């Protein structure tokens with residue numbers, strides 16, 4: 001039986017994928033520019049403002065600023081999500097200065113000509129400890145594993161299991177409170193795209209089909225998988241305050257396999 005959830009997944013045409021790639025190029029430009037800019041002494045606010053200038057100059061609109069929360073009138077207050085060290089996701093830029101040994105997640109989502117792109121990287125600032133470097137490399141490889149295994153007919157649970165197993169074999173834990181998502185005309189579309197296997201995923205499992213587009217975004221912690229939301233209503237930190245890494249690409253399913261829309265091509 002086809003689940004109602006799966007029926008809501010919107011498949012994109014080749015022409016629509018081209019439009020999403022244009023949005024993806026803007027996101028890629030922001031992330032590569034900020035990668036060059038991020039060094040000890042730079043503040044998170046400077047990175048956030050630079051990101052805004054770059055995507056605005058390319059004619060795109062940021063998807064995160066004013067993103068609604070449950071409190072009316074209080075949307076997300078920054079342009080990018082900048083998540084330092086023990087912040088997993090949704091960190092808010094402030095005057096904090098980057099220091100040698102930090103890691104910072106930079107997540108950028110934009111809309112261009114009615115289509116969305118969403119991508120994130122975790123940057124290592126100068127020399128980081130070997131275990132933090134490994135955390136970043138393993139989390140990035142989780143995303144690569146997903147991309148390599150995408151093809152029509154594969155069920156998502158198979159890929160989620162590959163990602164989770166790889167992280168856990170390396171001694172890290174996968175964040176289970178947040179998942180990736182379908183993306184298209186809206187930033188968040190069906191389906192939910194988890195990086196781990198759960199009863200909920202097995203109930204809502206879906207088969208990859210040509211034309212599906214997903215923002216795949218593994219989040220991995222050095223310590224426990226447990227995370228908590230701070231009082232600002234956005235910032236998500238690890239409960240044990242050990243570091244976390246996050247990588248994301250917007251990826252289409254094609255007959256030939258995965259087509260990454262946010263890699264700058």
Ligand code: MG
Nearest residue numbers: 107118119248
């Ligand atoms: Mg994102």
Ligand code: MG
Nearest residue numbers: 118215217248
């Ligand atoms: Mg996303």
